[in-house]
Amino acid sequence: MANQNHVASPSSEAILREQKQIRREQFFSNKGMLIGLIIFSAIVLSAIFIPMVNGVDPNVMDVVNRLKPPTAEHIFGTDEFGRDLFTRVLYGARSSLIVGCSVALLACFFGTLIGIYASYFKVADAVLMRICEGLTAIPGILLAIALMAALGASNTNVIIALTIVYTPSVARVVRSSALVAKGRLYVEAAKVQGASSGRILWKLILPNVISPLTVQASYIFAQAIISEASLSFLGAGIPAPAASWGNILQSSKSILSKAPWAVIFPGLAVVLCVLSLNLLGDGLRDYLDPRTAGRKKK
């Protein structure tokens, strides 16, 4: 799949260039993916840079200005302690994005290891896949809650718990793509020529797994953000006073009728972020899938 292009001989450079051109056009004609990419980049960039520039402390209380609706000074309003919600949402974005990104990377790393080995070694397959099935049988958020209850609430533990929750689904996706690749003629040929299993796994099979893995990563990123928010909302996630989207929303719950903005803005942040990641994932799937990449959707 991914290494189709490498088959081309040097003389077919023109074809290669044309292919690249087509791919570029496909990239830019994929509106959902572009919109997702733009929104997501905007969230990431503002989470990184705006707190640096405006220098507002997300935890500084200002009792005189508590529960103030959005104004020019506090564009998202203030919460029950008079803290600036805009700043808190941005700091919340930082923790949510760090959790989401770490979980996506770690789950992909372990999922790939498990999936690739499972696809190649029968015994490993039987054992690893049963473990994955068992883990996926437990509803995700519940497993995360249970793990958090055991490990205790902290940033790192949220990442550990969610990585355990999402690794099996990555392993499954990787395994099924790897199984397809394993059956290919060039893999058979390499085996006959005596290539080591390490070489076959990491040089020949792994490239075939990258596309579905990328798509999966973006979905897991999104899912992890929702799960982190839910965990923190339940009080089993990132502990206060550190801002995360989940615990901002948790503290806003009790002031829902007095200060709806304290729910609406952090809520919109979660939705926009998850939506943009899902759009990105859908777009990537269409872009990277050889079956749909050639033709236009709809």
Added chain:
Amino acid sequence: MVSYILKRFLSLIPTLFVVSLVVFLVVFLIPGGPATAILGMEATAEELAALNAELGFDRPFLEQYASWLGGVFQGDWGQSYFLDMSVLEAIGEYFGPTLSLAIYAELVSLILAIPMGIIAAYKRGSLVDTAAVSVSLVGIALPGFLLSMFLMLLFSVKLKWLPVAGYRELSEGFGQFIRYLTLPALSLGLVQAAYITRMTRSSMLDVLYMNYIRTVRAKGQKEGIVVLVYGLKNAAPTILTVIGQSFGSLITGTIVTESIFNIPGLGSLTMSAINRRDVFVIQGVVLFVTLLYVVVNLVVDLLYGVVDPRIQLGRND
């Protein structure tokens, strides 16, 4: 069919074994043992050791696991230290509201999602389709607890149509029961509906462009029958799977929703257990919900054969 059912049951054994191991580990792995969770940070080392020994947590891993598993089979799921009842009693007491909420939410999502998905697929590319796809895209991105708060804000705080929170038993009258459950069921059901709409649409799309549909049309069958009988029948297995999965996520979704609407169900039980670190209750709820989830999926699998006679259960395996 019988051999299929048997096989399906046998395949559950390794899954359930792993589940039991994970659920057991949740308590086993608590730093300092479950006594730390029960007694809190102030307890002395002697007190902790004494309670851990009393609970049997000073024994080797395998022995602990075996005795725990044995207990699970005999209906001894441990004791809640804060509720003063056994874990199973607690689950029994709190399950009713959760089940009512999950069923109501499932109904909401099916009534909305199945027709939406079918219409969107049938009128592919139309305004209705675009709207359905966009709404479900947003719905999937919306965490349940957020929708709960938005709906609460709109229907309870602004419009004052429905109660903000609380729960009424069915014995207090059906009207009240439904009135209190409607908002939670809507917030859970709408999120599920987004997902089911999407899946219904895509499975209908796969089916509606098949040759046999064209043949049925060519034979002059009415459009309604073409779509609803011939189309839906073949899209049913996929939709059924999704419904099965969604029931599982609804049960877990209730955990968050209940805590927002103060419904005394498994979710509230879990929440208070988290706050008090009542680890055996958490363990019990995870085990219970997982078993429920596994059973629902088993039933869905077995229903395949009923819905789609082409799937010759047992022969293809």
